Amino acid sequence: xxxxxxxxxxxxxxxxxxxxxxxxxxxxxxxxxxxxxxxxxxxxxxxxxxxxxxxxxxxxxxxxxxxxxxxxxxxxxxxxxxxxxxxxxxxxxxxxxxxxxxxxxxxxxxxxxxxxxxxxxxxxxxxxxxxxxxxxxxxxxxxxxxxx
Amino acid sequence: xxxxxxxxxxxxxxxxxxxxxxxxxxxxxxxxxxxxxxxxxxxxxxxxxxxxxxxxxxxxxxxxxxxxxxxxxxxxxxxxxxxxxxxxxxxxxxxxxxxxxxxxxxxxxxxxxxxxxxxxxxxxxxxxxxxxxxxxxxxxxxxxxxxxxxxxxxxxxxxxxxxxxxxxxxxxxxxxxxxxxxxxxxxxxxxxxxxxxxxxxxxxxxxxxxxxxxxxxxxxxxxxxxxxxxxxxxxxxxxxxxxxxxxxxxxxxxxxxxxxxxxxxxxxxxxxxxxxxxxxxxxxxxxxxxxxxxxxxxxxxxxxxxxxxxxxxxxxxxxxxxxxxxxxxxxxxxxxxxxxxxxxxxxxxxxxxxxxxxxxxxxxxxxxxxxxxxxxxxxxxxxxxxxxxxxxxxxxxxx
Numbered sequence: 001x002x003x004x005x006x007x008x009x010x011x012x013x014x015x016x017x018x019x020x021x022x023x024x025x026x027x028x029x030x031x032x033x034x035x036x037x038x039x040x041x042x043x044x045x046x047x048x049x050x051x052x053x054x055x056x057x058x059x060x061x062x063x064x065x066x067x068x069x070x071x072x073x074x075x076x077x078x079x080x081x082x083x084x085x086x087x088x089x090x091x092x093x094x095x096x097x098x099x100x101x102x103x104x105x106x107x108x109x110x111x112x113x114x115x116x117x118x119x120x121x122x123x124x125x126x127x128x129x130x131x132x133x134x135x136x137x138x139x140x141x142x143x144x145x146x147x148x
Numbered sequence: 149x150x151x152x153x154x155x156x157x158x159x160x161x162x163x164x165x166x167x168x169x170x171x172x173x174x175x176x177x178x179x180x181x182x183x184x185x186x187x188x189x190x191x192x193x194x195x196x197x198x199x200x201x202x203x204x205x206x207x208x209x210x211x212x213x214x215x216x217x218x219x220x221x222x223x224x225x226x227x228x229x230x231x232x233x234x235x236x237x238x239x240x241x242x243x244x245x246x247x248x249x250x251x252x253x254x255x256x257x258x259x260x261x262x263x264x265x266x267x268x269x270x271x272x273x274x275x276x277x278x279x280x281x282x283x284x285x286x287x288x289x290x291x292x293x294x295x296x297x298x299x300x301x302x303x304x305x306x307x308x309x310x311x312x313x314x315x316x317x318x319x320x321x322x323x324x325x326x327x328x329x330x331x332x333x334x335x336x337x338x339x340x341x342x343x344x345x346x347x348x349x350x351x352x353x354x355x356x357x358x359x360x361x362x363x364x365x366x367x368x369x370x371x372x373x374x375x376x377x378x379x380x381x382x383x384x385x386x387x388x389x390x391x392x393x394x395x396x397x398x399x400x401x402x403x404x405x406x407x408x409x410x411x412x413x414x415x416x417x418x419x420x421x422x423x424x425x426x427x428x429x430x431x432x433x434x435x436x437x438x439x440x441x442x443x444x445x446x447x448x449x450x451x452x453x454x455x456x457x458x459x460x461x462x463x464x465x466x467x468x469x470x471x472x473x474x475x476x477x478x479x480x481x482x483x484x485x486x487x488x489x490x491x492x493x494x495x496x497x498x499x500x501x502x503x504x505x506x507x508x509x510x511x512x513x514x515x516x517x518x519x520x521x522x523x524x525x526x527x528x529x530x531x532x533x534x535x536x537x538x539x540x541x542x543x544x545x546x547x
Contacts, residue, residue: 024230026379027445051373052360052478053447056458056471069445069456076379078445101359101478127187138195139469 001075003028014040029067029080034092037068037083041098044070050079052099057109059141064090064115085115094120112139170483170499177491182484197470202228202439203302205467209457210296212474215258218251219450220457220472221300226381227446227457228302231439237431238383240304242420245383246317247291247299248448249413249420253324254283255451256406256413259503260331263403266496267344268535272334279327282320289313304433314421321414328414332407343541345400349486349498352397359485360478363453364405365502369397375449387419399501406503439463450475452503476502496534 007020010030019031032040044050050070058065068081085092094117095102106117107126114137117123125132137143173181193212197205205228209220222244229236236244257280264272284294290313291297299305309317335341356366366373374391376384392408394401444459453475460469479502486498 023443023445024233027230027443029443049357051357051362053454053456054360054458054471054473054477056469058460058469060468067458069458071378071447073373073378078379078447080445099358099360101361101481104477104481125187127190129187138192 001072001077003077013043023080026075026077027080028077029082031082031084034083034085037081037095038093038098040081041068041095044079045099048072052101053078055102055105055109057113057115057139059113059139063087064113066092066109066115068095090114091116091118093118096121111137113137114140172487172492172495174492177493179487179490179492179495182487184480184483194470194472197467199466201465202461202467205470206300206302207298209472210298212472214295216251216255216450216452217296218247218299219448219455220474222248222382222448222450223446223455223457224459225300225302225446226448227444227459228439229436229444230446231442231444231459231461232436234303234434234436236304236434239308239424239427239430240432240434241383241386242424242427243305243307243309243432244300245387246309246417246420246424247287247297247305248382249416250283250287250290252413252451253410254280254287255503256410257283257328257331259406259451260335260403263399263497263500266500266531266534267341268538269334269341272331275327275334276331279324279331283324286317286320289316301433302439303436304431306433308432309421309424311425314424318418318421321417325411325414328407328410335403335407339545340538340542340547342400343545344538345403345497346396346398348399348494349490349501350396350398351482351486355397355482355485359482361453361482361502362475362478363450364402364409365453365479365482367391367393368401368405370395373454375447375454379447381446381448383420383423384416386423387416389416389419399497402501439465452476453479479503492530493533493537496530 003022011017011020014032014036016036017030017032021029023029045052050072053069053071056067056069058067062084064085064087066083066085070079072079083092092115094106096106097119103120103122104126106120107122107124109115110117110123111126111128114135171183171185172179173183193208197208200208205224206221209224210217212220257276261273261276261280264270264276287297288294290309291299291307299307351361351365351369353369353371356369356371362373370393372391372393377391389412392405392412394404439461441461441463444461447454447456455475456473458471459467462468482502483499486501487495490498
């Protein structure tokens with residue numbers, strides 16, 4: 001697979017792409033604005049038949065990074081979409097309308113990091129019990145810092 | 149008489165390793181919907197990893213699963229070594245593959261045994277677990293432990309396999325191969341098993357894609373994916389083997405894939421040991437001084453499917469974020485397709501077909517009445533029902 005050509009074609013198809021980087025061997029990270037997420041997900045998952053792996057969420061200095069991992073099993077490349085959400089507005093559209101299996105991990109991220117997935121079919125607690133205190137998100141950097 | 153004390157058992161109980169909770173909603177005998185509840189025993193391993201050094205994380209992730217305890221260190225090693233771009237010695241690659249494949253053998257044998265038990269074939273259960281024992285003993289000889297082997301480290305492995313141990317292992321493999329022939333015969337040629345498993349809990353290739361299911365679950369539906377071949381790691385590109393697939397997507401196809409995969413694993417180990425013999429003495433570890441800032445994305449093929457690890461390093465000695473995805477996370481939701489529409493008596497084997505961790509599934513599956521919402525059956529009764537159905541099929545066939 002010629003990755004440079006692939007990136008160029010992807011950029012032509014989606015001019016909104018912010019940045020692309022080959023993280024290391026066979027790993028591609030694409031930084032995109034949240035508005036482009038649905039389109040690229042649809043292109044990858046339905047048109048190119050990439051396999052959905054999982055979603056990672058990180059609380060970094062710049063904001064909340066939501067990283068969608070997909071796999072192109074024909075070439076062995078792992079394709080990643082990185083969306084940066086501002087700390088003061090952690091909201092993003094749910095991808096359940098495109099990828100059926102993504103429902104669980106979105107609920108999990110809601111629990112652990114307090115990211116709101118808009119239009120999620122079942123925005124209920126997943127890992128935590130119903131009586132877990134509101135506003136306590138253990139994977140946020142500031143979580144109970146005074147207790148440490 | 150004094151006061152009465154009520155002792156509640158489950159979902160929290162010392163006997164339950166990983167509590168899960170399946171709710172089957174039934175209309176008469178037919179399953180109409182299914183829900184899954186989790187979080188009863190969330191250990192926060194991803195969070196714990198953030199407070200450990202890169203080296204210590206191996207021993208934390210090893211404890212995620214008690215059955216396939218080397219699959220998580222495998223994927224983590226692939227992820228963490230990709231950050232500095234470490235090339236591990238050939239000997240370490242071969243040893244890693246040997247341990248990985250031995251684990252697949254014992255895990256698949258365990259599955260065959262449990263599937264037999266669920267169907268009322270307790271002899272198969274006893275056989276499979278008996279034949280699994282020498283494999284575990286072999287682990288003890290090679291790694292020092294029957295489980296949680298602590299073999300992996302950054303840049304290689306921690307213990308070498310010398311010729312004496314290799315010979316012992318080859319002998320055990322010969323035996324396991326013969327016993328697997330027996331099990332294959334018991335499953336493939338039995339008309340009752342055909343009647344019970346064929347056309348039951350069928351998943352199409354589209355279902356697999358929708359849920360992102362992996363491993364034998366996917367391969368049994370004709371989805372030809374295997375990380376070992378698609379994105380080779382360790383020694384998998386140095387040996388000859390093939391990916392086993394089936395077209396049907398039912399429970400029988402899943403059993404077939406697992407049984408035949410065991411042969412492939414035996415063959416891979418033999419070839420690795422042959423290469424080890426040729427390689428003679430050599431390094432088993434590359435020294436890695438530090439992990440630079442960066443992202444590590446690694447995956448490995450566990451017995452149940454792809455294990456995925458994502459590690460973010462900021463140049464310190466511990467991960468900033470460590471995301472782990474076990475294969476069951478995307479395989480378990482497929483129950484919504486495989487169980488719904490079938491009868492309750494088939495539900496036990498449909499859930500078992502994916503090979504989730506059984507101890508929990510077995511004890512926590514409950515059947516609810518569709519209209520009243522009342523619990524009508526628990527897991528033990530569900531398995532009993534499944535065994536009774538096999539009896540009935542057997543009687544009808546006059547066997």
